Amino acid sequence: MYNKRIALVLITLLLPAISLAENSSNYIGVNVATFDSKQTTTEQDGLMINFGYDLNNYLALEIAAGASETNEDAATNDTSKIDYTASAFLRFNMRFNRVTLYVLGGYSSVEATATSGATSTTTTDSSGSYGYGIDFYGTRDLALSFRRVEFFDNEELTGNRHLGATMIGITYYFDTPKIHSRY
Numbered sequence: 001m002y003n004k005r006i007a008l009v010l011i012t013l014l015l016p017a018i019s020l021a022e023n024s025s026n027y028i029g030v031n032v033a034t035f036d037s038k039q040t041t042t043e044q045d046g047l048m049i050n051f052g053y054d055l056n057n058y059l060a061l062e063i064a065a066g067a068s069e070t071n072e073d074a075a076t077n078d079t080s081k082i083d084y085t086a087s088a089f090l091r092f093n094m095r096f097n098r099v100t101l102y103v104l105g106g107y108s109s110v111e112a113t114a115t116s117g118a119t120s121t122t123t124t125d126s127s128g129s130y131g132y133g134i135d136f137y138g139t140r141d142l143a144l145s146f147r148r149v150e151f152f153d154n155e156e157l158t159g160n161r162h163l164g165a166t167m168i169g170i171t172y173y174f175d176t177p178k179i180h181s182r183y
Contacts, residue, residue, distance in 0.1 A: 025054040029145055031169030035068050035082050038162040044068040046082060048167055052091060060091040062104065064149075066165075076116070082163075083111040083122070085151060087129055100143070104131040108151040110163055125163070127152035135171055143171045 031048040046068030054060045068082035089106035108129035113122045133147030150164045 025174070027052045027054070027060075027171055027173045029169055029171035031066075031145065031147065031167035033066055033068070033165040033167045035163065035165045037164075042071050042073070042080070044071045044080065044082060046165070048085070048165065048169070050171075054093075057095060058093050060093060060102075062089040062091050062106075063087065064089065078114070078116045080112065080114040083113055085110045085165075087149070087151070089129075089131070098137045100135040100137075102133050102135075104129075104133070104147075104149065106130075108149075110151050112163075125152050133167075141173045143173065145169050145171045 029048075029050040029052075031050070033046045033048045035044040035046055046066055048064055048066035050062055050064035052060045052062035064085070064087040066082075066085045070079050070081040072079045085108060087106055087108040089104040092103050092105075094101045106129055107126070109124065109126040111122060111124045113120060115121075129149060129151045131147055131149035133145060135143035135145050137143045145168065147167045147169075148164065149167070150162075153162045153164070
């Protein structure tokens with residue numbers, strides 16, 4: 001129920017941006033994500049939403065947000081989940097015929113909750129983050145997206161803390177013929 005509320009809030013926050021996006025350089029993406037960490041062998045499934053603005057053919061600004069479902073260890077009944085991720089990225093693009101390769105660099109904040117027995121611990125981490133991805137265009141405006149984001153990987157600073165996500169999703173590019181053609 002909690003994840004449904006988060007998804008509803010994220011979509012509600014993005015609706016004004018979508019309404020202003022027609023005939024602009026904006027894009028929006030919805031991704032299914034698998035969150036992973038070096039501390040555990042479990043992977044959590046979640047949802048990520050990103051919204052971006054193409055400054056030109058090679059550079060974009062992007063914000064992203066997401067959360068995961070609660071993961072329960074059957075043997076110990078311990079639970080864990082990503083309450084939220086919030087990121088702001090600078091995206092560097094290399095566009096080819098029906099394909100865009102890109103790298104992301106920016107800053108992320110992540111909150112996670114873990115429960116062990118009767119003890120529940122909520123941790124919030126913020127750090128520089130980075131990633132990469134590829135978009136395959138099926139049409140002029142719609143792309144199948146694969147991306148990997150490392151939200152934080154601070155081995156020296158936080159004692160080997162790491163969180164990343166592998167994502168697959170759909171990205172919709174609003175009408176941008178005046179800035180560049182994608183193919």
